[in-house]
Amino acid sequence: MNIRNYHFHLYYPLAEREQAAVILNQLAKEKPGTQIGTIWDKPVGPHPIGSCQVTVERKDFSEMVEWFLANRKDYSVFIHPDTGHDLEDHTQHVMWMGKEHPLKTEIFKKS
Numbered sequence: 001m002n003i004r005n006y007h008f009h010l011y012y013p014l015a016e017r018e019q020a021a022v023i024l025n026q027l028a029k030e031k032p033g034t035q036i037g038t039i040w041d042k043p044v045g046p047h048p049i050g051s052c053q054v055t056v057e058r059k060d061f062s063e064m065v066e067w068f069l070a071n072r073k074d075y076s077v078f079i080h081p082d083t084g085h086d087l088e089d090h091t092q093h094v095m096w097m098g099k100e101h102p103l104k105t106e107i108f109k110k111s
Helices: 014-030 058-071 086-091
Strands: 005-012 050-056 076-082 095-097
Touching (some): 050 058
Antiparallel strands (some): 005 050, 005 076
């Protein structure tokens, strides 16, 4: 498996977008240069609730796991590798912190 990087998705109820933004702003302050995506105010892609993707280099994986364990509050974090195989990345190679949420994986084509 060729892992390019990892995606950490912070999940939050849409009504709590601002509270999630506080966590992500803290991440940006404590880990400058971290790639933090859009803090969505709607479900996007396979993600069933509000989410924000944080792209993490392989070398920083364990450090980011520890950061989210300490700072995610009651929010879930969905973690998967980016191998270029979206369906497998979002179904077979996943990790969760907190509550799991069913993904809308039907958007991905089988490879």
